[in-house]
Amino acid sequence: MFRPRTLLERFKDPRTNEPLNATQNLDALIESIISNLTRMLNTRQGGPMIQPEDYGMVDITDISARFPDSITDVQKAIKTTIEKYEPRLKNVQVEHIGEGTDIQTLKFKITAQLADRKARESVYFETVVDPTGEVQLNG
Numbered sequence: 427m428f429r430p431r432t433l434l435e436r437f438k439d440p441r442t443n444e445p446l447n448a449t450q451n452l453d454a455l456i457e458s459i460i461s462n463l464t465r466m467l468n469t470r471q472g473g474p475m476i477q478p479e480d481y482g483m484v485d486i487t488d489i490s491a492r493f494p495d496s497i498t499d500v501q502k503a504i505k506t507t508i509e510k511y512e513p514r515l516k517n518v519q520v521e522h523i524g525e526g527t528d529i530q531t532l533k534f535k536i537t538a539q540l541a542d543r544k545a546r547e548s549v550y551f552e553t554v555v556d557p558t559g560e561v562q563l564n565g
Contacts (some may be wrong), residue, residue, distance in 0.1 A: 455513060455540070456549060459514055460565045463536075463551065466511055467504065467561040483507055497522050500532060500555065508536070514547070516541045523552070530557055 441457040469482030484503050515538040524533040536551040554562045 431465070455514070456565055459512065459549070460551065460563055462512060463508065464561070464563045466507060467553070467563065470559075481511060483559075483561070497532065501534060504534060504553070506538065508538070514541050515539070531555060 466481070467483055470485055471482045472479050473565045482501075495503050501520045501522060505518055508515060508520075518536065518538045521535045521537070522529075522532070523535050532555040534555070536553060538549055540547050540549060549565070552564045554564075556562070
């Protein structure tokens with residue numbers, strides 16, 4: 427499955443047009459996915475005028491008022507957003523990790539498989555949601 431680089435990735439490095447699929451360039455593919463997830467999870471729904479209204483995350487600062495019940499809502503929001511707007515991943519699972527009493531940050535482990543049929547690699551990401559709703563992603 428050929429997955430061309432995004433337009434922003436081509437602007438950033440116009441010299442090459444290597445495909446981003448798991449069998450040819452796994453590191454570049456993972457880097458591109460992390461970049462897209464970071465951008466997407468830090469975009470608030472309804473914010474960008476050129477994106478669909480449900481692109482991005484709900485405002486997590488509104489959800490956090492219901493802590494710890496809000497953990498499940500944040501998990502679902504992350505999973506739904508990834509499943510809908512990151513087609514290079516499939517079988518997405520989001521699991522809360524860390525202490526259940528820390529209301530300053532929420533940590534989640536994202537597990538998924540690359541959608542490329544030739545590759546069966548699983549990928550793992552850890553997210554940290556800070557009190558302002560900003561999401562940091564580590565792959």
